[in-house]
Amino acid sequence: MTVSIKLARTVKDLLQMAQTEYFDAGHRTCQGCESAMVLRWVAKAAGPNTIVIGATGCMYVANTTYYTTAWALPWIHTQLSGTGSAVVGTAAALKALMEKGKLPNEKINVIGICGDLGCADAGGLSEVSNALTHTKYNFLILMYDNESSANTDIQETTMTPYGALTTFSQVVSR
Amino acid sequence: MEVVGTGTDAVAYALMLADIDVTSAYPIRPYGGVMQTVARLIADGYLKAEYIVAAHEHDQFEIVKHASAVGARTFVGSSGVGWLLAIEAIVAISTDRYPVVALIGNRALDDPPGAYGVEHNDALMVRDVGWLLVWVDTAQEALDTTLIAYRVAEDPRVMLPVGISMDGAFLTHSEHVFKIPPKSKVQKFLPPYDLGNRKLHPSNVISVAPQVNEDWVTEIRKQMDEAMKNARKVIEEAYRDFAKIFGRDYGNPFVEPYMVEDADVVMVGMGTVSKPIKEAVRRLRAKGERVGFLRIRWFRPFPTDDIIRYLSGVKVVAVVDRDYSFGSPFDGGAVFTEIRSALYEAEHRPLMMNFIGGLGGREITYNDAINMFNMALDAARKGRVEQRVIWYGVRE
Amino acid sequence: MVSKRNPDELLKFIPARDSPPYTLVVVYGERSIGDFWTFPDDGTVERVLGAIAKVMPSILTLDDVKRYLESLDKPSERVNRALEAYQSLVKLREVRPGEGLPYKYEPPHLPGWKDMMIGGAIPGLKPNQRNPYFTGGTAKHYRPVINFDKCIKCSLCWEYCPDSVFDVTPDGYFNPALAYCKGCGVCAEVCPVPDTIIMVDEMEFEDGYGKFIDEYRAWKENREAYRKWFESLLPKAQVISVRKR
Ligand code: SF4
Ligand code: SF4
Numbered sequence: 001m002t003v004s005i006k007l008a009r010t011v012k013d014l015l016q017m018a019q020t021e022y023f024d025a026g027h028r029t030c031q032g033c034e035s036a037m038v039l040r041w042v043a044k045a046a047g048p049n050t051i052v053i054g055a056t057g058c059m060y061v062a063n064t065t066y067y068t069t070a071w072a073l074p075w076i077h078t079q080l081s082g083t084g085s086a087v088v089g090t091a092a093a094l095k096a097l098m099e100k101g102k103l104p105n106e107k108i109n110v111i112g113i114c115g116d117l118g119c120a121d122a123g124g125l126s127e128v129s130n131a132l133t134h135t136k137y138n139f140l141i142l143m144y145d146n147e148s149s150a151n152t153d154i155q156e157t158t159m160t161p162y163g164a165l166t167t168f169s170q171v172v173s174r
Numbered sequence: 175m176e177v178v179g180t181g182t183d184a185v186a187y188a189l190m191l192a193d194i195d196v197t198s199a200y201p202i203r204p205y206g207g208v209m210q211t212v213a214r215l216i217a218d219g220y221l222k223a224e225y226i227v228a229a230h231e232h233d234q235f236e237i238v239k240h241a242s243a244v245g246a247r248t249f250v251g252s253s254g255v256g257w258l259l260a261i262e263a264i265v266a267i268s269t270d271r272y273p274v275v276a277l278i279g280n281r282a283l284d285d286p287p288g289a290y291g292v293e294h295n296d297a298l299m300v301r302d303v304g305w306l307l308v309w310v311d312t313a314q315e316a317l318d319t320t321l322i323a324y325r326v327a328e329d330p331r332v333m334l335p336v337g338i339s340m341d342g343a344f345l346t347h348s349e350h351v352f353k354i355p356p357k358s359k360v361q362k363f364l365p366p367y368d369l370g371n372r373k374l375h376p377s378n379v380i381s382v383a384p385q386v387n388e389d390w391v392t393e394i395r396k397q398m399d400e401a402m403k404n405a406r407k408v409i410e411e412a413y414r415d416f417a418k419i420f421g422r423d424y425g426n427p428f429v430e431p432y433m434v435e436d437a438d439v440v441m442v443g444m445g446t447v448s449k450p451i452k453e454a455v456r457r458l459r460a461k462g463e464r465v466g467f468l469r470i471r472w473f474r475p476f477p478t479d480d481i482i483r484y485l486s487g488v489k490v491v492a493v494v495d496r497d498y499s500f501g502s503p504f505d506g507g508a509v510f511t512e513i514r515s516a517l518y519e520a521e522h523r524p525l526m527m528n529f530i531g532g533l534g535g536r537e538i539t540y541n542d543a544i545n546m547f548n549m550a551l552d553a554a555r556k557g558r559v560e561q562r563v564i565w566y567g568v569r570e
Numbered sequence: 571m572v573s574k575r576n577p578d579e580l581l582k583f584i585p586a587r588d589s590p591p592y593t594l595v596v597v598y599g600e601r602s603i604g605d606f607w608t609f610p611d612d613g614t615v616e617r618v619l620g621a622i623a624k625v626m627p628s629i630l631t632l633d634d635v636k637r638y639l640e641s642l643d644k645p646s647e648r649v650n651r652a653l654e655a656y657q658s659l660v661k662l663r664e665v666r667p668g669e670g671l672p673y674k675y676e677p678p679h680l681p682g683w684k685d686m687m688i689g690g691a692i693p694g695l696k697p698n699q700r701n702p703y704f705t706g707g708t709a710k711h712y713r714p715v716i717n718f719d720k721c722i723k724c725s726l727c728w729e730y731c732p733d734s735v736f737d738v739t740p741d742g743y744f745n746p747a748l749a750y751c752k753g754c755g756v757c758a759e760v761c762p763v764p765d766t767i768i769m770v771d772e773m774e775f776e777d778g779y780g781k782f783i784d785e786y787r788a789w790k791e792n793r794e795a796y797r798k799w800f801e802s803l804l805p806k807a808q809v810i811s812v813r814k815r
Contacts, residue, residue, distance in 0.1 A: 019698075019738055020697050020698055021697065021698050021734050022697055023734075024695055024698065024699060024700050024701065024734050025700040025701065025705075025733045025734040025735060025747065025750035026700050026701020026702070026703070026704045026705055026706065026750060027701065027704070027706075027733070028704065028706065029732060029733075030752075031709075031710070031752045031753060031754035031755075032732060032752075032754030032755065032756045033732045033754075034732065035732075036732035036733065037730060037731070037732035037756075040732065040734055048376055048697065049376045050376065051244070051374055051375070051376070053240065060385060061385045064381050064384030064385055065384055065385055065387075065704060066384045066385060066386035066387065066389075066390050066690070066692065067384075067390065067692055067703060068384075068692070068701050068702075068703035068704045069381035069384055069692060069694055069695060069701065070695070070701050071379075071381050071694050071695060072379060072694055072695040072696055072697045072698070072699060073376070073379060073694070074374045074375060074376060074378065074379050074380060074381075074694065075380075075381045075382065075694065076240065076243055076374055076381070076382040076383060077382060077383035077384065077385075078236060078240065079232075079236060079262050079263060079266055081232065082232070082233075082236040082240075082263065084229070084233065085228070085229075085232070085233040085234075085236035085237045085240065085263075086236055086237075086239075086240040087240075088226060088237055088240075089196065089198070089226075089236065089237035089238060089239065089240030089241040089242075089243075090240045090241065090243070090244055090374075092196050092224040092226055092237070092241055092246075093195060093196050093224070093240070093241035093242075093243075093244045093245065093246035093248075094244055095224060096195040096196055096222075096223060096224045096241075096246055097195060097244070097245060097246055099222070100193075100195065100222060102195070102245070102366075103245070103375070108375075108376060123230075123232060126229045126230065126233070127229050127232070127233045127236070129229065130228060130229030130233055134226060269689070269690065270689045270690060271688045271689030271690075272689070333688060333689070371687065371691075372687065372688070372689060372691050379693070379694035379695070379696070380687075380691050380692065380693055380694050381691070381692050381693075381694050382689065382690060382691045383689070383690040383691070384690070384692060386690065389680060390680075390686075393681075393682065393683035393686055394683070394686070394690055396683040397683050397686065397688050400683075401688070
């Protein structure tokens, strides 16, 4: 099966395309999770010719639960700090395989999604930084910064603002 | 075509023949030579592949994991603590079942750093997590084993990564004469990499490695257990086909027996330690001593049947470990412990000795091998082992 | 259970069990909920400990509870909460086998290792296919009820819903698939027309457990009845946005 990219020509077309969900209901995000809403729109904007990479974080834990998934796009997990590496590996492989005729030549979006712990901490920053030096590959890295390691109990990350209360904050308890 | 080159050169030529698509590099001795040769092969137009310089080893291994996921044949490698820095990605490669092939230029672990020489503990760190592990002995074997590794790893019955271990300095940096086979033969031997329904592509919408709970992990690990067991058969098939297509027959794929028939004392080892030991076997045989040598090629899956076949009935088995396993059942090396365990089921259990030596690249010479054999022969004559584990050559 | 309702009312929402009989203990109070997580600091833990001391002193006596709570921060506040529950806030109800909501939980069939894809891979969804194995709709405490008569079809509710709950109807309305709605109230918050999406306590409805009503269909079938129903719910609606009232 090959996927054809449909270009919107009219506003109606656009609305029709916008109505297609690629990140759909049935995930475990908390009520009213704005990151889930953002992902839903990222997926719509990217369209079907997309590979999504999710680093460890709540947007990975909550959106896929083994044997079920909320993704109608090819999706793969990468290690906590692996977003930069994963997008480079994926984009490089697509480039190599297309140039060598092992895959049909088409535009495939590569999107890596990580939280602040994944991309701003945990060695992730260095892998993102390295990824940015590989300018011949096309990819998008999306960091949703909720200023904490929310999924693992709201611990501090380097993005936590000064004075914010996290479960790693050394506050006096009495 | 016959050429002169190092062990890592030989692997690089094999990568050219296997037509890898993506590789990722990060410098560390002694594995690094392979990436220098690959870079030259790409620059000279012999190989078309994406060559990605990584931020560090974790980056490096994560890159190839994801390249492998979309259907690229990949190569990666490291040494010593570099390999261990990547361990998170290394484990994810095997649990995600991507047939990545890696070269481990065996190197002593830090600290203290700077011992570029061989020690097998780096590769052995992953012996329990679903990596196939093989030790090579010559540049030719390195080239051939790399091709075999891709064939075994990518077999749908296996789909596990392979780590090719090569003794640092002794093989990575020593020059050998070896033959480069024609590409046409390689194409006959090695089918294209096909992930089947696991290929990550918009035409095949799957989710890989979602968050998992206790309802599933046992089943996922059991699949890996089965794949590792299947690997024994697949390795045998691969060596058989290799002999047919390339005309080079390695005999038993898992171990290399050297004059073990009717031997009273058999030394066991992995990697280049074979050279001095084989020489010692020849000289001692000439003097009428019944000694032999068994070189283990595949450590994972472990060749239990072959170990029993060749070692049951021998009087003394002396294992040379270029590694350590502190606090293990007999405070010996990892290979010793595994062989001892394998022989538990044997009809005739031999006496067992363990030499821990050659650490950090210290050479095990012909004279050392003779010494070790003499100690083992002595035990054979007496019918008992006085000291089970000997730190060979340690300064008191 | 922590609730302001009495045990009989609650039992309408608790699936019936075959056996053995059990005691439903209701601790009076506002339910403790941050949706999926319990807030550790709203006194629920203390009240439940007090209730246990009252109902099953063989497990925990009031002295045990006091001793424990006094070792924590804000001890007097905590002890008071426990005492409150111990002294007056606990209601008991014996529940016989078969009493309760007639709902049978069917555990899902888990495939064996030979039937699973290797490498932790699973089939993905098709576009517009909601995850059939995980709905999450039973987790909600408030339900959006929509007054289609007032809806101006602006699509904001559909745009903002993080759970892709709204189906677009052929005539341009937005119909919530309640099985997937977690009851966050975002849609009610963004709806520009006052009292068009209202959030109503889920315990006002008895259609949960996977057979939620189809609001749009109900409205289409009988607008008058739907309007009456909506108006009956209006006084019970949660005030979502101060801005709008
Ligand atoms: S309450 Fe929340 S989850 Fe439910 S329909 Fe509204 S926005 Fe979606
Ligand atoms: S936000 Fe309100 S007015 Fe707009 S479409 Fe939804 S229900 Fe109708």
